[in-house]
Amino acid sequence: MAEVSPLVILVAAIFTNNILLANFLGMCSFLAVSKRIDTAAGLGAAVIFVTTFTTAINYGIYHHVLVPMGLTFLSYIIFITVIAAFVQFVEMFVERFSPVLYHALGIFLPLITVNCAILGVSLFMIIRNYTFMQSIAFGFGGGVGWTLAIILIAGLRQKMRYSIVPVPFRGVAIAMVITGVMAMTFMGFAGMVTIQ
Amino acid sequence: MIFFLPILVFAGILVALAVVLTVAERLLVNYGICKIDINAGDRVLEIEGGQTLLSALIESKIFIPSGCGGRGSCGYCTITVVSGGGAVLPTETPFLTRSQVRSGVRLACQVKVREDLAVRIPEELLNVQLFTATVENVRRLTHDMVETRFELKEPAEIEQRPGQYVQLQAPSPEGPVFRAYSISSPAYATGIVELVVRLVPGGIGSTYAHSLKEGDPIALTGPYGEFRLSEDPDVEIVCIGGGSGMAPLKNILFSVCERWPNRKCWLFFGCRSARDVFYLDEFRELAKKNPNFRVIYALSDHDPWDGEWDGETGFIHVSVDKHLEAGDVKRHAFLCGPPPMIEAVMKVLDEKGFEEDDIFYDKF
Numbered sequence: 001m002a003e004v005s006p007l008v009i010l011v012a013a014i015f016t017n018n019i020l021l022a023n024f025l026g027m028c029s030f031l032a033v034s035k036r037i038d039t040a041a042g043l044g045a046a047v048i049f050v051t052t053f054t055t056a057i058n059y060g061i062y063h064h065v066l067v068p069m070g071l072t073f074l075s076y077i078i079f080i081t082v083i084a085a086f087v088q089f090v091e092m093f094v095e096r097f098s099p100v101l102y103h104a105l106g107i108f109l110p111l112i113t114v115n116c117a118i119l120g121v122s123l124f125m126i127i128r129n130y131t132f133m134q135s136i137a138f139g140f141g142g143g144v145g146w147t148l149a150i151i152l153i154a155g156l157r158q159k160m161r162y163s164i165v166p167v168p169f170r171g172v173a174i175a176m177v178i179t180g181v182m183a184m185t186f187m188g189f190a191g192m193v194t195i196q
Numbered sequence: 197m198i199f200f201l202p203i204l205v206f207a208g209i210l211v212a213l214a215v216v217l218t219v220a221e222r223l224l225v226n227y228g229i230c231k232i233d234i235n236a237g238d239r240v241l242e243i244e245g246g247q248t249l250l251s252a253l254i255e256s257k258i259f260i261p262s263g264c265g266g267r268g269s270c271g272y273c274t275i276t277v278v279s280g281g282g283a284v285l286p287t288e289t290p291f292l293t294r295s296q297v298r299s300g301v302r303l304a305c306q307v308k309v310r311e312d313l314a315v316r317i318p319e320e321l322l323n324v325q326l327f328t329a330t331v332e333n334v335r336r337l338t339h340d341m342v343e344t345r346f347e348l349k350e351p352a353e354i355e356q357r358p359g360q361y362v363q364l365q366a367p368s369p370e371g372p373v374f375r376a377y378s379i380s381s382p383a384y385a386t387g388i389v390e391l392v393v394r395l396v397p398g399g400i401g402s403t404y405a406h407s408l409k410e411g412d413p414i415a416l417t418g419p420y421g422e423f424r425l426s427e428d429p430d431v432e433i434v435c436i437g438g439g440s441g442m443a444p445l446k447n448i449l450f451s452v453c454e455r456w457p458n459r460k461c462w463l464f465f466g467c468r469s470a471r472d473v474f475y476l477d478e479f480r481e482l483a484k485k486n487p488n489f490r491v492i493y494a495l496s497d498h499d500p501w502d503g504e505w506d507g508e509t510g511f512i513h514v515s516v517d518k519h520l521e522a523g524d525v526k527r528h529a530f531l532c533g534p535p536p537m538i539e540a541v542m543k544v545l546d547e548k549g550f551e552e553d554d555i556f557y558d559k560f
Binding site: 085103 | 213
């Protein structure tokens with residue numbers, strides 16, 4: 001994978017290999033916090049921040065601690081711990097500098113800990129043997145892709161309040177249908193760039 | 197060694213993360229000492245930053261009313277923050293009106309002290325004290341109502357006005373919480389506080405109040421409430437209540453009859469059935485002393501099998517309609533009871549020519 005430019009990976013992570021719409025990771029908070037654009041954007045920003053930095057930290061730990069010692073089987077548990085600790089840090093940071101966002105995100109901020117998109121990004125980084133720069137690009141792009149998807153669906157759901165949805169489809173059901181349609185739309189980007 | 201290595205590496209990473217988090221907490225969550233300026237320089241508190249305004253004030257012996265213990269679910273702890281409180285949080289907006297938000301009213305339990313604050317607190321609340329007391333007498337009034345009288349210890353006297361309330365401290369799984377109850381003992385009885393509490397199944401405060409026995413130590417804060425009784429003896433007092441809304445009315449009527457033995461007053465009280473009737477004898481006794489005091493109880497759900505009933509039957513607003521004559525008299529009405537009752541009575545009072553400003557009510 002060393003020959004692929006980080007820029008290509010960045011674009012691919014946002015559009016063709018969108019972590020949410022291509023891999024369907026991070027669905028829980030995607031469905032739960034996508035009712036308003038501003039909170040969705042806030043959560044998205046937090047996810048971008050966390051994915052970018054945790055991929056960098058996890059890259060360092062994986063390649064400089066776990067691989068030399070032959071402990072790659074520990075990667076899952078260590079990645080989760082690093083993500084959890086980092087989310088704690090972000091929580092303190094957000095509470096200090098943006099109390100309004102802190103209260104708007106509420107329980108979902110600590111829930112980033114178990115956002116599978118973030119662990120997914122770290123694991124893809126290993127499976128695909130990315131270099132450090134590629135990992136950062138992938139982490140950042142993965143976060144941006146997730147944010148793009150959640151903002152798009154939040155916009156749609158905000159508009160949907162004024163449309164007549166059949167009763168059995170109201171709420172999460174219609175959101176799932178829209179997500180499926182959005183995923184198919186994103187497949188239109190498929191030919192643009194390819195990464196495995 | 198092969199077994200220890202993974203454990204050591206994992207533990208090492210955990211320790212490193214814990215150290216980083218501890219350092220971050222020191223830097224980010226430490227706000228240092230913050231100043232709280234109360235009523236433009238009346239009093240300046242210096243407190244540890246990072247806690248909520250409510251707990252900072254309680255720590256400094258300023259007892260802001262709070263029913264839920266700081267979880268932001270009751271909306272009682274409103275105070276005006278003049279500067280330094282940050283933006284209004286989504287957790288507060290359901291409890292504040294637009295004009296309140298514009299004038300800086302906040303929920304004290306949601307405002308975190310991060311910088312120097314300036315707040316305005318009504319004088320009344322600054323006079324609120326923490327009382328310790330013991331249970332002097334417990335009297336079962338009906339199957340679900342209990343009258344509990346506390347003898348005040350420290351301070352030994354309370355200066356209350358009829359219609360005010362206290363907050364009883366009750367234990368809960370998440371630490372002590374406060375629950376508001378109107379004072380039912382008359383204002384002239386300064387050494388005691390009497391409450392009338394209906395048992396709400398699963399309720400923290402009422403379960404606690406019903407479990408109290410003679411001699412139990414308790415703590416309460418008060419008095420709260422801005423309500424003032426008209427001092428003009430020519431103004432007639434009309435008290436209308438139902439269900440568990442007896443406490444403030446009893447306080448008003450006994451205090452009024454003590455101070456103005458001939459002042460014209462009424463009590464309309466609605467109960468469901470004969471077994472829910474209480475205090476009727478006490479009020480009849482009071483009526484003997486004050487010839488201008490009339491007591492009318494009505495049963496909405498009277499069952500002849502419950503025994504003799506010589507009072508009214510039907511809803512209380514019907515009795516109000518029947519007995520109260522429309523006329524050109526200055527009257528104040530005090531309503532305390534369930535919302536549907538209040539609404540029905542308000543309509544009747546409107547027909548009787550009451551001004552909106554002359555009706556005071558407490559819905560629950």
